[in-house]
Amino acid sequence: MALINENYLKLQGSYLFAEIARRITKFKEDNPSADVIRLGIGDVTRPLPEAVIKGLHTAVDEMADVKTFRGYGPEQGYQFLIEKIIATDYQSLGVSLDVDELFISDGSKSDVGNIQEIFGVNNRVAITDPVYPVYLDTNVMAGRTGDLVTGKFAGVTYLTCNAENNFTPALPEEKVDIIYLCFPNNPTGTTLPKEELKKWVDYAKANGAIILYDAAYEAYIQEPGIPHSIYEIEGAKEVAIEFRTFSKNAGFTGTRCAFTVVPKTVLAATKDGGQYPLNKLWNRRQTTKFNGVPYIIQRGAEAVYTPEGQQQIKALINYYMDNAKTIREGLKSIGLDVFGGVNAPYIWLKTPQGYDSWSFFDKLLNEVNIVGTPGAGFGPAGEGYFRLTAFGSQESTQEAIERIKTKLSL
Numbered sequence: 001m002a003l004i005n006e007n008y009l010k011l012q013g014s015y016l017f018a019e020i021a022r023r024i025t026k027f028k029e030d031n032p033s034a035d036v037i038r039l040g041i042g043d044v045t046r047p048l049p050e051a052v053i054k055g056l057h058t059a060v061d062e063m064a065d066v067k068t069f070r071g072y073g074p075e076q077g078y079q080f081l082i083e084k085i086i087a088t089d090y091q092s093l094g095v096s097l098d099v100d101e102l103f104i105s106d107g108s109k110s111d112v113g114n115i116q117e118i119f120g121v122n123n124r125v126a127i128t129d130p131v132y133p134v135y136l137d138t139n140v141m142a143g144r145t146g147d148l149v150t151g152k153f154a155g156v157t158y159l160t161c162n163a164e165n166n167f168t169p170a171l172p173e174e175k176v177d178i179i180y181l182c183f184p185n186n187p188t189g190t191t192l193p194k195e196e197l198k199k200w201v202d203y204a205k206a207n208g209a210i211i212l213y214d215a216a217y218e219a220y221i222q223e224p225g226i227p228h229s230i231y232e233i234e235g236a237k238e239v240a241i242e243f244r245t246f247s248k249n250a251g252f253t254g255t256r257c258a259f260t261v262v263p264k265t266v267l268a269a270t271k272d273g274g275q276y277p278l279n280k281l282w283n284r285r286q287t288t289k290f291n292g293v294p295y296i297i298q299r300g301a302e303a304v305y306t307p308e309g310q311q312q313i314k315a316l317i318n319y320y321m322d323n324a325k326t327i328r329e330g331l332k333s334i335g336l337d338v339f340g341g342v343n344a345p346y347i348w349l350k351t352p353q354g355y356d357s358w359s360f361f362d363k364l365l366n367e368v369n370i371v372g373t374p375g376a377g378f379g380p381a382g383e384g385y386f387r388l389t390a391f392g393s394q395e396s397t398q399e400a401i402e403r404i405k406t407k408l409s410l
């Protein structure tokens with residue numbers, strides 16, 4: 001009989017958001033008339049910007065005409081989109097990139113999950129705790145960890161981020177090889193100033209480590225002095241891979257388009273003591289396993305970079321950030337400890353006394369029919385915390401906060 005990949009058995013239960021969806025379905029079955037407001041998964045609710053819709057329509061028409069029809073595209077993405085991204089998102093920050101250093105993909109979740117394939121199994125991985133579960137789970141699946149012992153996977157370095165350390169991870173005590181960082185952070189909604197991020201780049205350079213930097217929420221940064229890209233830090237192009245997405249800034253969660261930057265100067269070691277560019281490995285991986293993002297979708301993403309597209313995504317971000325303010329201020333007004341939500345669409349709160357993350361999840365769902373995400377689902381240091389997202393509609397967000405303020409027994 002064929003053998004399974006036993007590493008999968010190390011994972012406890014289902015993927016966090018699948019488990020939450022299961023609980024909501026059960027609750028709806030038991031309470032069919034309940035008006036449930038979902039502020040759990042970070043999924044957008046506003047329609048795609050008009051400029052994007054226009055770009056998509058034009059591309060659909062091109063596909064209907066034999067003269068402009070396209071079959072397989074380049075696995076790495078079309079140059080028309082790559083060039084716009086480099087010019088708009090990177091040159092504006094003083095970061096220069098070559099077109100073959102950027103790979104268009106169907107999502108940052110896929111890329112941050114797949115990237116570990118190009119690294120050896122014996123690397124030591126560091127993650128912040130709490131963390132977006134994909135980083136950790138994909139390393140467990142690949143066999144880069146031991147078993148789960150008292151809430152932590154053996155062989156993984158957990159970098160605690162909590163209110164006590166102002167959600168700023170400390171450099172690891174032991175030597176690590178691969179470091180996952182996400183800022184603005186999911187789930188805590190907090191950010192890292194340049195001088196803190198520089199410590200990580202310096203650490204990576206000194207220890208031959210690679211930083212996998214998830215910048216999915218950079219468009220939500222409102223305050224000056226917070227890096228939008230890790231490449232704003234000197235030396236990062238030698239040690240960091242960066243992930244970005246159109247999901248959160250332009251509403252592409254169901255449309256699927258993202259990109260990953262792998263500078264040709266990022267090298268990792270070979271067994272025989274040599275060094276090898278990760279760009280080549282990622283290119284080999286993508287050309288083998290991926291056939292590229294649909295032409296139509298890439299034209300939609302390209303439209304984000306038109307002047308109208310830029311204006312429209314700004315309006316979208318402002319809309320969600322208004323929700324973030326409503327949530328932050330509403331929760332604060334009833335005396336809860338609240339973090340994040342200033343440069344990110346996530347609000348991280350301390351669960352009220354007497355409640356752990358999951359019991360607070362149940363309480364919110366049962367008493368006021370609101371869905372959030374239990375902090376413990378993001379790692380052991382998330383216990384005692386809870387996440388709400390700003391991605392709901394303005395009406396449902398206001399209604400949710402009103403219910404929490406007036407109907408929740410605290």
Ligand code: MLT
Pocket residue numbers: 040041042043109132186
């Ligand atoms: C979340 O809720 O953390 C996000 O939806 C994660 C994701 O984008 O996959």
